[in-house]
Every structure is written in C-alpha cells, then in structure tokens.
Amino acid sequence: MKKTLLASSLAVAIGATGVAAHTTDAHASEATQTSIDKAALAQKALNNDQSLNEAPVHAGAYDYKFNLKGTNFHFWSDGTYFGWAYNGYTGQAAVAQPAQVQDVAVQASQQSEQNTAASVQSNKQASTQAPAATQAPKTAQTSTSGSGVNSHLQLIKQRESGGDYSAVNPSSGAAGAYQFLPSTWNAVAQQVDPSYVGVNPAQAPAAVQDKFAQHLYNTGGAGHWVTA
Incomplete structure (x- = not known):
C-alpha cells in the first residue's frame, strides 16, 4: 500500500531503506544520465x-x-527502493518491484518472529547486565531493543533494519535502527538534544535512537516511515 507523504513540523521524511545495505546495480546511470529529462524531473x-x-x-x-x-536535485534507486530529494527536502521513498516487496515482507515477518523471541530473553537478562553506557557499543544497541518506543515503532524498527542500530544504507544515506536520513536526524536533534546534530545516527546510542524515533512519531506520526 502506498502512503501519502505527511507534512510535519520537521518538513522532512524518513527514507525506507530495508535491512542494512543493498548492493547497487552496476548498470545504473552512466548510459541514462545524459538521456533523462532533468527539467521535467x-x-x-x-x-x-x-x-x-x-x-x-x-x-x-x-x-x-x-x-x-541553483537547486540541487537527487534521484536514486538501488533496484528495490527508490526516492528523490532537492535542497534538503526529501520525498517519500517506496519499493519499486512487487515481487521484491513480497520477499521483503516475508523476510521482515520471519525476522520479526526471531527478534521477538530474542527480545523476551534479553529482557530476562536485563536486570543482571550493566547499564548500556558501560557496555561495548554493539552490546548496548542489542540489549536495549525496543526500549522507550511504542509497539508500532518496534515493528517499524524490525522492518527498517531488522533491529540493527548500526545499519547504514549506502544508496540513500539513511542510518540507524530507524533508518534516519541525516536531514531528519539533525532536525529532531535540534529539538530534542542538539549535542547530536551532525552525528551519524548509526553511531548514536540505541537509547538516543529510540528517543529520537519516538519524538518523530509523536510529532509527525508513522507516515515518516514507508514500512509503517
């Protein structure tokens, strides 16, 4: 189902990027770069x-x-997901191929079931673990899976990155468990915690990513995520 781009106080949107990184097709653009109608796009x-x-x-x-x-435009696709942007404004990204949509949905469903079981076990062990800030970065990210966000955001996180707080998509530049675009991340940081302006979302603590995602959800709704 396609979703209409929702306007929010941030006037930006998250790009849906799938789990971690996709390999970009080699035949992409050199032959077509000169033939596209730049003015029309x-x-x-x-x-x-x-x-x-x-x-x-x-x-x-x-x-x-x-x-x-005088306006910078960007149009991209990795063969599965596509999107567009100009001068910092990002349009709604979507899935290009119906067959691939089905594959992604099946993978997301399977991964969601696996992560639900892992989350239950993680919660049982949480009381004996050190605070996230004292653990190694990867441990801190996985041990706080889903904390501080509502159940809908937990599902979105699984669909966006499989719950990987260090995920980065090389095609769109989206990063972190919730696949924040840099412009969206910086806009939220200015409202919630300016010390994270300019920080790569994938390098921010899991708790901070959860906090920023919940703030974006509360102020702009789930429409910021195509996978919602």
Whole structure:
C-alpha cells in the first residue's frame, strides 16, 4: 500500500531503506544520465508530483545528482527502493518491484518472529547486565531493543533494519535502527538534544535512537516511515 507523504513540523521524511545495505546495480546511470529529462524531473520534484512516489524514474539502479537553476536535485534507486530529494527536502521513498516487496515482507515477518523471541530473553537478562553506557557499543544497541518506543515503532524498527542500530544504507544515506536520513536526524536533534546534530545516527546510542524515533512519531506520526 502506498502512503501519502505527511507534512510535519520537521518538513522532512524518513527514507525506507530495508535491512542494512543493498548492493547497487552496476548498470545504473552512466548510459541514462545524459538521456533523462532533468527539467521535467526537477519540475515534478518542485511540485511534489506523486508520480515520483509511485514509481522509479526507470527500472534498475540509478543515482542522478544535478543542479538546475541553483537547486540541487537527487534521484536514486538501488533496484528495490527508490526516492528523490532537492535542497534538503526529501520525498517519500517506496519499493519499486512487487515481487521484491513480497520477499521483503516475508523476510521482515520471519525476522520479526526471531527478534521477538530474542527480545523476551534479553529482557530476562536485563536486570543482571550493566547499564548500556558501560557496555561495548554493539552490546548496548542489542540489549536495549525496543526500549522507550511504542509497539508500532518496534515493528517499524524490525522492518527498517531488522533491529540493527548500526545499519547504514549506502544508496540513500539513511542510518540507524530507524533508518534516519541525516536531514531528519539533525532536525529532531535540534529539538530534542542538539549535542547530536551532525552525528551519524548509526553511531548514536540505541537509547538516543529510540528517543529520537519516538519524538518523530509523536510529532509527525508513522507516515515518516514507508514500512509503517
């Protein structure tokens, strides 16, 4: 189901990026870079044309970046997910291929079941573990799975990254368990904790990622995540 881009006080949106990193198709853009209609794409982006949210520019992977009349535009796809942005504003990303949507849904469902069982075991052990800040970074991230966020966000986290707080998507630049785009992360940080402005979401403590995700959910709703 496609979701309409929701406007919030942040005026930005999270990119849905899947679990960790996807390999970008090699045939992406060199042959097509010169043949795309940059003016038409730019006009659609400026008008927030929903066709950009419903289908990629073309099949396969691509990564188009260009400047037109002083405005920087970016259109990308890794062959599965696609999205677009201009001058810091990011449109709604989506899944390109129906067959791949089914595969992602099956994987997410299986992984969600596995992580639910792991979460129960983790909660039993939590009382005997040291506080997250004193543990190694990876342990701190996995041991706080789901803390501080509602049940819907816990599902979103599993679908976005499989619960991996250090996940990074090389195509869109989204990072962390909730796959924050840098612009979205910085906007939330300015409201919640300015000390994290400019910090890579994947390098922030799990508790901070949870806190920022819950704040974004509370102020803008689940529409920031395509996988919601």
